[in-house]
Amino acid sequence: MRREAVSKLVTYASEHGVKHYVIEKLSRPKATARSKSGRRRQSKFAVEEFLQQMQVLVPRVGGKLHKINPAFVSVDAEPLSRKLGLDVHTTSAYLLAMRFIANKRTKDTE
Secondary structure: OHHHHHHHHHHHHHHOOOOEEEEEOOOOOOOOOOOHHHHHHHHOOOHHHHHHHHHHHHHHOOOEEEEEOOOOHHHHHHHHHHHHOOOHHHHHHHHHHHHHHHHHHHHHHO
16 A cells, blocks of 8 residues: 555656655664564564665656755744644655755755
8 A cells, every 4th residue: 555655656746747856864763662562563664665665666757866864854844834834744845855955056066
């Protein structure tokens, strides 16, 4: 189910002219739960599967995948989301895209 959703999302984006795909550079969460079953659930978190699927799908549709450090995006997104009238997740996505553009510009000028 998750794979189908990611595949549909990448296909939809490519049909609308998207060439650059920006995602958060995520790491596998540390198992902080105290119970054995809680640690097992945390270790099965699908971050690696999502990253692998994006790394396969994006080049197939002619796109380029960019991983951006998500540090402090949520903190910056909260006041901005209230000001713009958007939800925090949408604002965070915009901030990640803006961070990618800013990083790309500094690399292009060097």
